[in-house]
Amino acid sequence: MKTLLRTLLIPALALITLGAIYFLSAFLGMIIPVGPEKEEYPKEVEIFVHTNGLHADFVLPTTHEVHDWKDVLEGKHFGEFETPYLSIGWGEKNFYLNTPTMADLTAPTLVKALFLPSTSAMHVDYMYGKPREGDHASSIWISEQMYLELVDYILGTFELEDGKAILIDHDGYYDYDQFYRAKGKYHAFWTCNNWTNRGLKKIGLRNSLWTPMDWGVFYYLEK
Template sequence: MKSILRILLIPALVIIGLGAFYFLFAFLGMIIPVGPEKESFPKEVEIFVHTNGLHADFVLPTTHSAHDWKEVLDGKHFGDFETPYLSIGWGEKNFYLNTPTMSDLTAPTLVKALFIPSTSAMHVDYMYGKPRVGDNASSILVSEQMYLELVDYILETFELKEGKAILIDHKGYHDYDQFYRAKGKYHALWTCNNWTNRGLKKIGLRNSLWTPMDWGVFYYLE
């Protein structure tokens, strides 16, 4: 009996140890800033970073003089009624499609997402208005050039065919969201929040060095 318990205990301790190191490095990566401490650019376009408690996504104007997302996305509601903002995120395809809420999360889905480099997807919510700034969303004013750079970063992640994003055959969580094919592999070192974090740094905004968690994305936005 003792030998059986010892056999079971060793992998459990290994998993706990790996988890502890992962969160330690996530914390260290979060508190190390990258980017200018002071902002010095025109404030021309309002964008948002929003979280559902797990995924930190970008929220962008659907149509702007700098870029019109209607030229890229096959929006469910385009032409029916106003959807002035889009929430755009990148993540693990299986996790996205099969985990609409945390109560739907299963151990195999979590293990695959974290430890096996997996196919990714883009998730787009068509929003009826601005997100409410607070615990779950931060507003950021950027220059038009920075916005275009962010658009390019996001477009580079979509799989495109003749300039249009490729829909995934999935009904979505609601009647106002869709999934699209994406580039890149998802794993523990490159998560949905790493993707958002990298986008912010790419356009010159101060953010964490490395953060697989959504709270790290918001650490320098508050």
């Protein structure tokens, strides 16, 4: 009996210890800033960072003088109605496709997403308007040059064919979202929120050193 308990206890303690180290690392990575505290630049394009409680995504104007996402994203939605904004996120493909709500989350899906380098996908929501600022979204005004740099960063994550994003043949969560093929592997140390965090830092905005959680992405945006 003691041998059995020891056999069960050691792996359990190891998992708890690893989990504690991971979350402590996430906290420390969150509070360490990267980028200038304040920098003056023209406020020319309004973008948003939005979260659904798990994934922090970018919300961008569908069409702007410096970039038109309709040139890249081919889908049924653009032909049916005008959507002034779209939300773009990167994440684990299996999680994206098969977990529309937390009620759909299964243990194998979670374990694979956390512990195994997995295929990724892009998720695009076509939005009728701006997200409301508050607990789930932050507005950021950036220059046109910064916006172009952000567009380049995001496009660098899409798999493209003849300059077009490659649509994944799978239903979205609603009638106004789609999935596209993406580059990169998803794992516990490179999550959807790390991707958004890096995009902000790429264009010179102050953000956390490393943040696998969505709350870390917002930590410096809200200061």
